[in-house]
Amino acid sequence: MPGASWGQADSNLLMRFNDTANQATEAEEQHGIDVAIAVYEEALLEPENDDYGGLHLRLGQLQTKAGRTVLAAYHFSKCVRDERVDPLDRDVICKNGFKDVTAALTVVNLPFDSIMTVVEPPQFAGPFKSGNRLPKGIIRLEVRAPGQQDEVFTIALNNDLVWQGQTGLKKRRGPLVPDEFLVQEEPVEPTPKKKETKVEPVKVENTSNAIRWPSYLTAALGAGLVGAGIGVGIDNRSYLDGIREREKNGWCAVHYCLRDFNTAKDRAQLADGLWIGGAVTMATSLVLWFLLDGETEAQ
Structure with a gap:
């Protein structure tokens, strides 16, 4: 970013960040944690704040306090990747905060060329490598293996976990029923339709003009x-x-x-x-x- 050095944001960005932090602190004291979170989220939407990692740091702390591990992990990960945030804050607050709300998922006994993809939570959706950390809670992981059907598995990740990898059912080749088991039925000639006799309705003469x-x-x-x-x-x-x-x-x-x-x-x-x-x-x-x-x- 022009005007910013490694580990340091420009003065205008820091001033806006401090103003937002003061507003959020006051909002939390008067209205609760959700209002404070809303203040930071609105600040992230402003283009001049340029998705600043310091805002993500504060959101990670508040979401951790609220017990929302997925959102906390997401904001801490954004903070870790933003070099405008002070290195000490990134190492002590963001990295440790991310570690506290995540757990390592190690997958074993899968074919070598299997592909794993995180389906949920959506904030971490994408390719997954065994041993990476994911937010604590319910994880939905898709496994693709050669010769096997794609399958999505649900995993409860509460702490570091070694998961015995599973794959979908084996893909079938050819017809489900062999030809020798198929019974050849003789063609049945269609039964000729009977000629329908059309019955003409009886005409009832109008006698309203009869001689009376x-x-x-x-x-x-x-x-x-x-x-x-x-x-x-x-x-x-x-x-x-x-x-x-x-x-x-x-x-x-x-x-x-x-x-x-x-x-x-x-x-x-x-x-x-x-x-x-x-x-x-x-x-x-x-x-x-x-x-x-x-x-x-x-x-």
Whole structure:
């Protein structure tokens, strides 16, 4: 960096760092450690601070205090690589801080040309060499070996660990099932489809315009005749009762009452003829209804 010597940052950068440190200290005292961490993280985003390792040093300390080993290891590693940080701070604080939150992972019994890659934590993702240090906690390590399927293994790295290397399953060559075990099935000719008989729907003729008036007229005439017959019959019954009353009391001569009885008889026959004829006429109206059902009036 122009204007900076090994192990020493320029004065402007140091002034900004000191201002940030004072703000973070005050924020931690008043609001807690997470607010102090946010102050340093915002400072790292400012281009003029140029990802200064001193900011990473303070973040490593705070993340260690908060128990976040992965983030602490990440910030300490950034501090170690920044030669603008005072050499004593890098050796005593950053290197020792990184060592405290990491553990050495030694992998044994893997094929010589195997390739290991850290998948998680993402801050340390990339190629891995046996014996390197990784943050304490859960590690996901991918192992690639010749002739074996790639496999990702989960390792709990709480302290320095010697891990018995593992690989994925052996890659298969050729078909999963040998040809001699495959049963050759005879081709089955398709069954000819049966010819479907199409059934035409029955057309229902519209009878809304059918001729109805003859049946209506006949029914009305029949009803009138039945009504007239009933009326004549009721009236004749009263007339007959009157004749019998006069005859019982001796108020009429024999021949006179006989003529009245004959008149009542004729009226009774007339009544029977009327209602019977009316009933027949009404039945005829039903016949006409069905006979004329298919006939329609001219539009």
